[in-house]
């Protein structure tokens with residue numbers, strides 16, 4: 001009896017000893033991890049503003065994201081390599097890797113033959129940015145995404161919550177929902193990141209003042225999609241159809257996405273006006289194809305001075321199709337204060353468009369203003 005009893009006691013003692021040892025090992029690991037996290041945090045900017053504008057010698061775009069690399073790797077993300085600043089800060093697709101199809105970026109067959117320039121595979125393999133809040137990366141599954149730092153401590157939390165609501169609810173599956181989805185949230189201590197699909201092109205230059213040779217039909221298709229959701233100037237599009245290059249009505253139509261963060265040459269709503277600046281062509285002036293020079297351009301684009309892209313008042317263009325122009329005129333009044341009108345405009349615009357043969361929209365936009373007036 002006593003033998004069994006002491007055996008039990010021994011087993012009991014060893015269980016306790018084992019758990020104490022495991023406990024010590026576990027807390028040592030926890031402590032080590034905590035110290036490591038503190039080391040990473042100490043290197044990273046302590047607020048979003050400092051992340052947006054790193055301006056000390058030992059904290060530039062590159063350093064910040066290098067310091068954040070372990071966080072991203074643990075989340076299965078490999079950053080695209082930094083390409084330097086020769087044509088604005090940019091990253092390039094990892095060398096010796098193929099482009100991957102994420103369902104959000106396409107090249108028109110008419111641009112496929114060109115090796116360089118806007119709208120080509122080459123340009124899709126570049127990610128240009130104006131500030132380092134976001135970063136192009138590839139997931140371990142091989143999909144290209146944009147990582148954005150969303151919140152540091154409380155800063156940015158309300159916006160992240162709004163975005164979560166807009167980009168993850170059940171209505172995200174509706175065919176008329178154009179919000180770009182959040183793919184993944186990454187939380188590291190008090191810093192939150194989110195990843196989004198990398199989308200083909202910005203809609204900032206949808207009228208082709210710089211490069212895309214979109215027809216009136218192409219543009220109206222994109223504008224009406226934009227009107228289906230919130231009205232915003234922050235839209236991306238899978239590709240620019242450029243029907244004017246082929247003079248055929250394109251069969252495949254690109255989908256438009258609403259974003260709340262900056263990609264390439266688009267800007268956040270909270271971005272200070274004096275920071276909403278571009279220089280030359282968004283893809284870098286060296287890449288502009290000579291044929292696009294023949295097209296109307298504002299003087300700022302030709303000088304290499306930074307310009308405010310919103311001065312390119314998108315509604316100062318006409319189609320020479322009276323019913324459509326009347327509606328576009330009415331859209332000029334569209335701002336956040338009268339946002340409800342977007343539904344009316346959408347109904348009128350689609351009704352006008354649907355009564356017209358697609359070929360009649362295979363025409364360029366007309367500039368209503370003398371470009372020299374800008």
Ligand SMILES: *[C@@H]1O[C@H](CO)[C@@H](O)[C@H](O)[C@H]1NC(C)=O
Nearest residue numbers: 165166169170171172177229
């Ligand atoms: C899109 O989906 C989000 C998330 O469910 C929702 O909040 C938003 O209102 C939807 N927009 C439209 C136009 O359906």
